[in-house]
Amino acid sequence: MIQTDMIDKSSVIPIYYQLFKLLEEQIRRGDLKPGEAIPTEHEISSHFEISRMTVRRAIAELVSAGMVYAQQGRGTFVATPKLDNIVFELNDFNQEIKQRGLNYKTTLLEAKIIRADKELRDKFELGEDYKRFLYFRTVLSAEDERLSYEVKYTIYSKSKPILETELKDPSLPGLIATHTEYVPMSAKKVLQVAACTEEEASILGIASNSPVFLIEQTVYDQDLKPVGWSKAVYRGDRYKLTSYDGWYKKD
């Protein structure tokens, strides 16, 4: 089945990791095909003369990589690559810009205290007694080109007034942590496509009705109380999301 000498017990590389890589390679090469059972934990354990717990650690890595699945009482089997689960990480949105080494910066267009209207109170699930919110308008630009425009709202708390015109952390969770007494604990984001409005178009320097990414974000504190809301528009001709799926090699 497998050569014994492919595991080096005296190596600085953990045994479980060597075994994980060994099995992973077997599956990638097709020696073990989807649906087939891999050797039992006891077989591997006795074959390599290593503890069963170490074998289980290696298999756990395979499971979390989605390459095998275990069934109690039956065995452990090679999985079929699932290629329908697309995962886009919005890191891409700004990380890509950073990685390209572009000169990007966030500019604060406006920051003020506003009176709450009903729509805003509804978003924050608040009653009539909450009258004030913080309001921010920011623009992200790179190489003197404006890429995205965002408006943000947070609940106003007197104890932490707006002192700085420059924003250290312009993200919505950052603003909440800096300017309010709430602690951001979770966030919900909804991505849609839209045709940009005239206002957005003029700010971003693109044509009206150009296609854009539209991301609405709600930030919650530890009690799942909404403490921040934002709406961002990203130029459709400057952003894209990329997803890799399946058992691609990482080496």
Next chain:
Amino acid sequence: MIQTDMIDKSSVIPIYYQLFKLLEEQIRRGDLKPGEAIPTEHEISSHFEISRMTVRRAIAELVSAGMVYAQQGRGTFVATPKLDNIVFELNDFNQEIKQRGLNYKTTLLEAKIIRADKELRDKFELGEDYKRFLYFRTVLSAEDERLSYEVKYTIYSKSKPILETELKDPSLPGLIATHTEYVPMSAKKVLQVAACTEEEASILGIASNSPVFLIEQTVYDQDLKPVGWSKAVYRGDRYKLTSYDGWYKKD
């Protein structure tokens, strides 16, 4: 620190899972704050009179949940919730439709063998000798409304001709598995926004230049050789992607 009687060793619920939930709750409630160290493995182990390996299993769950991070020689610390990593699962795209219980189906508009042009050969990184590709055009509709339009290409292999007008698995990996001898192993997807063309608009029954999601997909076999390519257009007014991030409660 923690009440002993909150771990029931005789329960059918695994000890590591009870301990995981216990620590998770402490962190959520704020008893343990971001940056603070959680009790050492030895402390927890002796406090509850359970094995250190069991404690490690519980902590491993916390680590993979992103709630704590371990540092060798220093300790294990509560993490700060990261709210900048947005993860959109494209499952949403069709799963949502399924979950709503809508009547959705995929319709095959066209399926034929086409001659390769240079552009297509370039996409598949193939030479002049590859002359033929399979070409599919499909539409996804729900409740008699067309939602998305997709064109797909795969390398033609004579041994598996197109026999059926109905498609069992209309996904690109599915078509490749059914109609070619290649085995889909990984996929790359790129999501963009665009203004739809007149052809797309007429097929989907929307106005020209309406904003749409555009997803290009390349499917690879185990040698990372491209074996399929598709371009799909999704109605911008019918689709959205939702992302939850941070330490939201799941109960």
Next chain:
DNA sequence: TAGTGGTCTAGACCACGTC
């Protein structure tokens, strides 16, 4: 009944960070 994976123990030695 036999074999599988799931959980758990009570130790051990190591690499690393702190003092």
Next chain:
DNA sequence: ACGTGGTCTAGACCACTAC
């Protein structure tokens, strides 16, 4: 030197599956 997390052992008992 000491305490931390990282790895590993050689067993054990259990729940589940298949025969």
